[in-house]
Amino acid sequence: MKLELTTKTNGVDTTRLQETVSAVKAKPELGRFNFRIENRWIECGENRSEVKSYSGCGQDFTHKRDFILVADEPDILLGADRGANPVEYLLHALASCVTTSMVYHAAARGIEVEHVESALDGDLDLQGFLGLDPTVRKGYQQIRMKMRIKGNVTDEQLKELSNLGPTFSPVFDSLKNGVPIAVSAERIP
């Protein structure tokens, strides 16, 4: 017989979360993570990424199983529509990170949430991608994220919750403030 004492809030094991905080506090280099993917072009707008391994806390890890992510473009953008397109994946990365960051930090504060959903949308002007107008940016001009939260929380706690994602989310920070990106290319013989 095995008895387990778990202390979960929002499904997050807050005992392990606190242990992680203590470990990284004591040894900051344990906080260094490296995430990676491999992508392969199929045809036209279709390509696939394999998500397999990562490292952190001074160790190398492999996901429970490989995750294959399929990107494509819809017909209006000349693709076969076999998957969400890259800018839709970007919205998913943002939604999932803001949500998870909120849920974890709420758990650390002892705030329980019952339900979280969000609708995101972003504006893009194809004049940028097509290179028709140099004053029009290629990327998103604006992204909106509208969260709806259910929980036994005060209005003040609701406001606190809504700030947790933007304050702590790695994708939110990356996308809002930009990231240095180094691209190189070599020939396959």
Add this chain to the structure above:
Amino acid sequence: MKLELTTKTNGVDTTRLQETVSAVKAKPELGRFNFRIENRWIECGENRSEVKSYSGCGQDFTHKRDFILVADEPDILLGADRGANPVEYLLHALASCVTTSMVYHAAARGIEVEHVESALDGDLDLQGFLGLDPTVRKGYQQIRMKMRIKGNVTDEQLKELSNLGPTFSPVFDSLKNGVPIAVSAERIP
């Protein structure tokens, strides 16, 4: 019997691509696109996005089928590892967009590519997410994208190819230069 005259390079219908360019040139408001997703939290680090509709060229569209994207965190980050995590999705968004942007713009220039693959990785310091050190950013500190390209191209064309993605990719621009993001939250009664 149906005869089709197609002019495809890299799988991209360059006749339709040229028609798109002409249409947006003539009527710039056709270039305005809006992409969107809906996300729902499941538990702990797991949440799911539904990718369904979008609009552009003055019309509303629905994808051929709904795409459901599952995000989760691995065990070391307290999740159940049921999907790639948000920062891995961010790398996939970048890889797929840079690749597709290169392939489309190469097609427009008449440059054929045979094979494209890329390896991406990014550095994240958990001290940021955990709020342990205010001088450490929450997001990626640096992302590297190493492309490998096969094709009957000159060295000059290879260099040109490797610049097309970073020059025209909407996700590259969004992530490198940042995007205004408006987050709001309301209560579900």
